[in-house]
Amino acid sequence: MNTFLNEKSNGKKMVDKVFKAAVAANIAKEKFGDEVVNATLGTLFDEDGKFVALNSVWGPYETIDKLQKAKYASSIQGNPGFRDAVYNWLFGNLEEKIECEIIATPGGAGAISSTLKNILSPGETVIKPSQGWGPYKTMAHENDLTLTDYNMFKHGEFDLADFEKTLNEVMDSQGKVLVIINDPCHNPTGYSLRPDEWDDIIDIVNELSKKGPVIILNDIAYVDYNSNGDEWKIHFAKYNTLEKNVMVVIAFSCSKTLTAYGARVGAQIVITKDKKQLESFKDAAIYSARSIWSTVNNSAMKLFSLIAHDNYLLSKYKKEKQKYITLLEERAHIMTSEAKKVKLELYPFTEGFFVTIKIPDDKEKTALNMKLQKNNIFTVEVDGGLRIAICSVPKRQLKGLSKRIKDLM
Ligand SMILES: Cc1ncc(COP(=O)(O)O)c(C=O)c1O
Incomplete structure (x- = not known):
């Protein structure tokens, strides 16, 4: 064995599908702006496309003594x-x-x-x-x-x-x-x-x-x-x-x-x-x-x-977070009701950050994902489907998205 790495680690390479898809979406965004639907990111974004860092969390953080931070x-x-x-x-x-x-x-x-x-x-x-x-x-x-x-x-x-x-x-x-x-x-x-x-x-x-x-x-x-x-x-x-x-x-x-x-x-x-x-x-x-x-x-x-x-801090936090739970519910409603209307099959959904389009066949899934990317819709390939992160897509972009996807299938 003449490699620096041991046998097990030599050749280990992280291919993160989420980050890969997000990079592709960002490149498209630079070219096509708001036309691009970036449904790859599993973090909360508001309706203006801004990353959400709760004020009720990051405000109190400023009161923590620097010694505690160090x-x-x-x-x-x-x-x-x-x-x-x-x-x-x-x-x-x-x-x-x-x-x-x-x-x-x-x-x-x-x-x-x-x-x-x-x-x-x-x-x-x-x-x-x-x-x-x-x-x-x-x-x-x-x-x-x-x-x-x-x-x-x-x-x-x-x-x-x-x-x-x-x-x-x-x-x-x-x-x-x-x-x-x-x-x-x-x-x-x-x-x-x-x-x-x-x-x-x-x-x-x-x-x-x-x-x-x-x-x-x-x-x-x-x-x-x-x-x-x-x-x-x-x-x-x-x-x-x-x-x-x-x-x-x-x-x-x-x-x-x-x-x-x-x-x-x-x-x-x-x-x-x-x-x-x-x-x-x-x-x-x-x-x-x-x-x-x-x-x-x-x-x-x-x-x-x-x-x-x-x-006091807890109730402020709960109130602010609730706004985003309600927003997630509104986004989910758009996605699930429109998907139902156009017969785009989703996995059973209750709540949360994501919905997933059901595509059990891997080849079909990758082919659709490629097609979607060409049409400026970026999702993440997961086992058995394509994940749409409703946590990061504004309502205006979710409206009509199911039909756009269905039309490309
Ligand atoms: C299902 C699931 N479990 C666990 C995690 C862990 O996240 P973290 O390590 O940031 O707490 C994530 C983050 O995306 C997740 O989606």
Whole structure:
């Protein structure tokens, strides 16, 4: 071996479809201006095409002392005030207590990759949704894991039968299951599981846990943009009904929640009745943190705690964020109602940042994407379709978009 890189890393190359499509859209924008529909970006933009950085978040940031901005975090696990704030943010409205450990991570990405690393051994299989966030694959490969999918939808709702079948197959072959569930506001379809679908999932994993350990990785990156607001978080009480051989790792992210994508703050919230294993998970996660990113951004943790612990700041934040949830709902309504009218098939959509056009055939999908690009419509190719980021496209550009796409099919 005469390469500088080791055998595994030599040849590793990140091809990020979102960034690639965004670059193409920007080049077109320079030439064609407002004619270009850039539906590639998974960050919030307002109706004037301006990037949204919430005033109720970035105003208070200015009040944070420069020493706090300069300092290391007070603990590798994350500042205690931040961990308290995360607990209250997610579980504050529950009547019952949730026994958990919270570990700060650099964004949801840090929470997910660290979980993959510490739950499975190289060569084992992680289960992900058939439509899903691209980096799940990158993270699995980075940790020498293989992937298998559960099918997301059947007859317009969650395909529970395939979920159960896939989990059982993996359990039978490796004696343990790690499954990613990105809910609510699934990326890329915008689907949110109904409460009864979640009840069925809980029943399935409880039953499955008789055969071996089951770990649900609940990626909640978009939780604060669901249409039911904090009410949705009542869902978390269901995790208290899990058997001892089930663990949940919630991957929380401040990226969308605070419009603080670049601040790189999130958390793993680990729940299981098995106290010994809860402690072991926490220890392993802290060890991994120290060995990879060390500590998380101190001032961003302070910022989150500041807003979460101050009723005045919190209510200002909720009010401002609600404006954008309403805007997302309006954009979604334009997209879904017009798609229905022109018979453009979308995956089942509930809420959130994205809708996805259903195109199961890869060749057809790429061909359509090329055609759309030639017509100044930029989307992102995802498994089984083309994703339209309604979070970043103004209403005036969404109007008529379904018909334009359908006409090019
Ligand atoms: C589904 C999903 N999960 C997790 C993340 C993690 O984001 P971050 O690492 O910025 O918190 C994202 C970001 O786009 C996402 O779309």
